[in-house]
Amino acid sequence: MADGRLVIGTQRYSSWSLRGWLSVRLAGLDVAIEVVPLAGGGKTTALKSLSPNGCVPYLEHHGAVVWDSLAIAEYCAEQDPDLWPAERCARAVARSISAEMHSGFRAVRSALPMNLGRDKRPPATGFDEDVRRDITRIDALWADARTRYGQGGPFLFGAGFGNADAMYAPIVARFLSYDVPGLSDVSRQYMEAVRQHPLVREWYDQAALEPEGWHLDVYETLA
Ligand SMILES: N[C@@H](CCC(=O)N[C@@H](CS)C(=O)NCC(=O)O)C(=O)O
Missing domain, CATH: 1.20.1050.10 (Glutathione S-transferase Yfyf (Class Pi); Chain A, domain 2)
Structure with missing residues (x-):
């Protein structure tokens, strides 16, 4: 069983999630990765009750709860200096x-x-x-x-x-x-x-496999 979980948003768009995910993977934390499709404009209802700030990335690891990419980076550096x-x-x-x-x-x-x-x-x-x-x-x-x-x-x-x-x-x-x-x-x-x-x-490979239904017009139609 994993030591916790890392919740991230749509990999195609979620830049803060990419940062947190990289730190977690570099540190080798054994956590389950959960992807929540983002609604755009900070309106992802599923996140509001999930993480303290209603945002991803959100990490749970051995009882520690860490939100915000920079805090996750520091937490991961405690595991891997x-x-x-x-x-x-x-x-x-x-x-x-x-x-x-x-x-x-x-x-x-x-x-x-x-x-x-x-x-x-x-x-x-x-x-x-x-x-x-x-x-x-x-x-x-x-x-x-x-x-x-x-x-x-x-x-x-x-x-x-x-x-x-x-x-x-x-x-x-x-x-x-x-x-x-x-x-x-x-x-x-x-x-x-x-x-x-x-x-x-x-x-990038994982992002390319995300369902098209997760694509958001606000980003896809940007000229
Ligand atoms: N300062 C935060 C920013 C996190 C953030 O804004 N994440 C976006 C996704 S990239 C989010 O969760 N938005 C909420 C939403 O889409 O409902 C961090 O560094 O982690």
Whole structure:
């Protein structure tokens, strides 16, 4: 029997679920994965009585209850400390950019919603100034982490795909599917490494198997 459960939303769209799921899988927690189809616009009735904040990801593990992706990332790092870099200064940067992702980049998050089924194409309305500012900042922080700490491998802090990479994996998905322009070569190589990570591939494969009835017009009709 599993040690608990992780509840996530529609894998095609749920960027916060992807983050939590990656941390849980990286830490190797033995939990049952339950997928709840999202209704869109924060109106998924089934979630309201399920998790304390009415949101996914939601983790139960050995009696611990954890909601919110960043709390799940920290909980998972207690089980597997390698989810954060071992070196103190690198770890401080990893935590800072993860928190920056968690609390910021609202323009990118709202203008470029994650839809793993979207063909590689920019939004019809283009990228406004706020979105471009977010993209520039993300490009810079990826390049900074890769340059200062990433020499040992293809991820932000080297060879190991960790919590910081998990936090940015849905951004990689968006940048790829909206064909975001102007990224540095360092960022493009990083994005390819994330996309090819076995867990990210597994998530995309599972998303592709979701029933069409779970698709939401609000995301599918975005020009
Ligand atoms: N800050 C939360 C955000 C979680 C969140 O907004 N999740 C969305 C799905 S991606 C959700 O559960 N929405 C509720 C709904 O669709 O009813 C986290 O980091 O986990």
